[in-house]
Amino acid sequence: MLLENKTAVIYGGGGSIGGAMATAFAGEGAQVFLAGRTPEKLETVADKIRAAGGQAETAVVDALDASAVNDHIDAVMAKAGSVDVSINLITNEGLFQPLADISTPGFVGAVSKGLTTQLITTKAAARHMVKQESGVLLFFGGSDHANTSPGLGNVQVGMDAVESLRRQWAVELAPHGIRTVTLLTGGVIDTFPDIPEMEAAKRGIIDASPLKRAATMADVGNVAAFVVSDKGRSIASTQINISFGACYG
Template sequence: MKLDGRTALVTGASQGLGKAIALRFASEGAMVVLAARSLERLAETAEDIEAAGGRALAVPTDLREPAAIDALAQRVEAELGGIDVLVSGSGIAGPTAELWNVSPEEWDETIRVNLTGTFLTCRALLPAMVRRRAGSVVVIGSTTGKRPLFGRTPYAASKLALVGLVRTLAAELGPHGVRVNLISPGAVAGPRIEAVIQAQAEAAGTTYEATLAQYAKEAPLGRFVPPEDVAAAAVFLAGDDSHSITGEDLNVSGGLAMY
């Protein structure tokens, strides 16, 4: 039970990687606060955790709104006495198109959720960690931020920006005993990557099958990344086994990125 006795807040916990991380954290003994916009999906995640004997608190939160995130931080502090771990996993895929065919609204929404949402979450929840002089922050980035991927400029820009945010934040928080790290997953198996591949195939004028095969062969392991593997990496970075690790960008990509 690597997270026994700790309280973790996971954003984006209603589906995908966020849900996988929340489930794994609960199985490792953490009390997990679940945050995302969808009440129905958050309730499903909470039910799954509790059915397995874990503990969860679902708090529907629009992570694009500073006031909503401030309210989340205040509730966590009042009801649970704060958190030990923050996982910023909320994000959207954004549009798939050449840059000149991306609207300003699509660009702004992708940056607002993927980058600004992480900023707002950290801004609201980190002061309590600083006061307690302890804590771990895990941010979910993407290998797309570090290598070209056709039609994915807004997403790539938002995810690479998180690397700079994490490194600088690690330098700021280190003296206060708080660690900050980032995980860069490769293509994670699930509905989101399937939708992205379909959109890329349409934008490039090729087939879904051809695009899917290209994705798989680019990674040395020749396959997509199971979400459970990313969740295991998050547990490592959240817990005591990574006590001396901060400011790192950990690839969980099957070798798709090695830098």
Template sequence: MTTPASGTSATSAASPTSGARTRFAGRTALVTGGGSGLGRAMALAFAAEGANVVVAGRTEGPLKETAGLIEDAGGTALAVTADVSRSADLAALVDATVERFGSLDVAVNNAGILRGGQPVAELPEEDWRTMLDINVTGVLLALQAEVKQMRTQPNGGAIVNIASTLGAHIRVPGTTAYATTKAAVSALTKGAAAEHMRDGVRINAVSPGSSDTSMSLQGGESEAGRTERMKTATPLGRVSSTEEVAAAVLYLASDESASVVGADLVIDGGAAA
């Protein structure tokens, strides 16, 4: 459930006391897959703007580390172990969030997994089912638990699903199964957004491309090697920083995007342009 370990930028986001912006003061933000990588960067970014932050994932240690980083910087955080492929875990996660902080105002469904690397004909069935369970069913079950709570709240809530530029936007040989699951997240986002906007719940997606996490490293590749490869691999000539992806998520979760519903915001250095 947790995302891959990040590069140094994922733990260098502004601290809760280092910036003047307080867009999420008094609000509670839940981030699945919050133990590392993009999930950790998003959690830190929400905390930096005043949110109470709940981080969830299957492995307790990394979650507690993320929560500790937030608390050390003066923020408030809660770490909850949960498997997004289990509806009971997600219901308990939302209950724990509301019990601790009183509401669920923002949810980021970030937990995901990349398996494969083979053409479709050689893809192990177990890899296919694992990606479907976490990347697709996990988002569906999370949406159900989150919307159930948010529709009871006077101010509703905002949900951001993390899809990928691999999927609805571009395809790369060897990643077809992963891209299929992420294209499903894009479609699920748009459909759910149309169905639940009248409930006071805004649902959008962010589709990152290669970012500064270990997921963007090819087999045996170093960060220096990736830097060199990316000079020609994308029009921008580099990976996106985790803070850049987090900034897009915070925008879609904030009041600044109050009329944005069902969007799929691509952050990929121009790869899908």
């Protein structure tokens, strides 16, 4: 199995993308630690993993609370003996409006929240990974400078900011054997609500791909599992495009 004897910490592990990654990691032998603010969602993912024979633990952790994040990662380290993978899937609050219609405090607050959680969780994991001289920090969303469209508000700006943060981590942590990788996505349509209002958005994502396809949650999990495994060890300090060619990065 790709991730046997590996430990993965997933912030936002109760969400659809977090759950997909956790399920794929556990299926490849990893012990997964799911962290988030909603215990019911975390336990739903963990129960599914356990039912399939995998290892999963949950913890209620507010990623905006540095003390709570550090206490949790220290507990993971004490129990598992290593922190091999850390992923933060907590995104900015999406304000899908023209920039002129978004209040300045609203815009700044939403982007700041996403950056703050990324900084806190990455610092916590890096503290242990530097001592190990190994580890993978996986990010999700990515920066696609070639494709922009009106009405995205703070969404792409926030992703660009996180990707810039990831690049800075890369140059600082690579000397310690730590890989930083972003999965660049044009949208995962099976995470969208199944309502008529979302059909145009789903079709737009599919039509943007030369292959006329969109990544599924299973695709996300499978690619993520390979990237963080030792078989993906040459993938570092970069984005991996999982958009079926819709994004250019």
